[in-house]
Amino acid sequence: MRTRALVAALLAALLPSAGACATAPCGTSPAAASAPATPSAQPSPVAPSPPPVNDLLVLLDRWYDNLVAMRHIPGMAIVVLRGPEVLWRREAGFADLASGRAVSPSTRFYAGSVTKLVTAVAALQLRDAGRLELDAPVTRYLPDFTVAGGDASRVTVRMLLTHRSGLRREGADPYWMTYDFPSWRTLAAELAAAPLDAPPGTRTAYSNVGMAVLGQVIAAAADEPYADYVATHVLAPLGMTASGVGGGDAALAGLATPYSREQRHLHGARRALAAGDPRALSPAFGLVTTAADLARFARFLLGADPGGSSVLAPDSVAEMMAPQDAGPVWTEARGLGFELEKVKGYLRASHNGWFSGHRAQIALVPELGLGAVVLANADDAPVADVAGRVLDDLIDADTLARLAPASALAPPDRDLAALVGLYGAAWLPERDVVLLSDGLWQYTPTTSASLPVRHGLARLLPMGGDRFHVGSADGQIIRFARDADGCGARIVLQDGAVWLERRPARP
Structure with a gap:
């Protein structure tokens, strides 16, 4: 434990803030680091940074730009956090290929299943307010909720959060083929006609319709529509003013054009996709956000947002990252909303997202206060690998071993x-x-x-x-x-x- 504490202290004291890298002249190499996600915010004072970490950020700039170009990803944005600070931020490529509109911090993307974390925060918020019990049956809040075979009363709110409800992954309609997503009435009727895939609480199996049910539970407990509750009680207090849940014209404003790839290979031509409206499945994958806003959400989950405790108590945030279905020895598990794994000796809490030709990833190393969010407008963008690669390199044992005493950097030759x-x-x-x-x-x-x-x-x-x-x-x-x-x-x-x-x- 002393070693981990030392590593955390070294990171806190020595990792540089955004903008620490030197830029190259001649107008041909990109700027080494971008401005913080909130331009008006005053950066926190940090100690001068040792060369190895500055070097890593220079390399990350080049690696990221080359990766986007060589994989023909239309556009991708990343923000890396060290506690409350933006350690590194990068945008590359285009929000729209036809017009040449570049990706910027304000470009909006669908976050896909990263939405499930917002839904989990809303559920725990209501739990803490005494309006929702995680171990209560869903039927307490949705009396008309039924499944074929009569097992609905055994499904609890916690089971929806941990994907152990026994509900199938998707509804009966082929909405992933048509992008015509169902209303809650239609989806509820489909669930009532279908038996559970497994007895409640006996098997972990990812379920989008389970999150749709949880969204209705939240709406019933809050006595207001899910999207309105989330906007008022989660997104707005965190300053996520460019974010919202659901479809419609407001969601599409400023949205990056979604793209797929013909023939599904690296050099296949890009094909623009129509944006969808997830409707009843919005609690599962309907969040529209920006890299700057998603970084605010990550900062809150890291406990680095001074106002974050007004949204959810720190103990409840920690509960989201505690394994719910694992024994004393584990390497992968599920939290409340989060997917959990141990990487390089540290807990990593993350979630991937995909919807309508967009990809998203949020990954946190809470013990070190590190986080990464990635958004892209290509359905094959390797966002999870990108976030994981950046975090791995930042906590790499070799990098940490070579951290030198802080000293001012010499100007570049x-x-x-x-x-x-x-x-x-x-x-x-x-x-x-x-x-x-x-x-x-x-x-x-x-x-x-x-x-x-x-x-x-x-x-x-x-x-x-x-x-x-x-x-x-x-x-x-x-x-x-x-x-x-x-x-x-x-x-x-x-x-x-x-x-x-x-x-x-x-x-």
């Missing part, structure tokens, strides 16, 4: 910074050149979201005259050719027989 950028040729793998605290490095961009960000890095060892060994003193020799402005224009190989041209920054 402008002469070397002029060589930073992406270089490539039609038949050769691209090389991305980055400037870290100890000099220039190169790596080959990849479509993988699961490999460590440092995978494939090779240091460029200076030989003089813009010539470098790659990786070691006996490694390949490369030479940079500069343009009239002194910026890198080519990487020259094999004594000039082969070269890679500098390419524009990723859009």
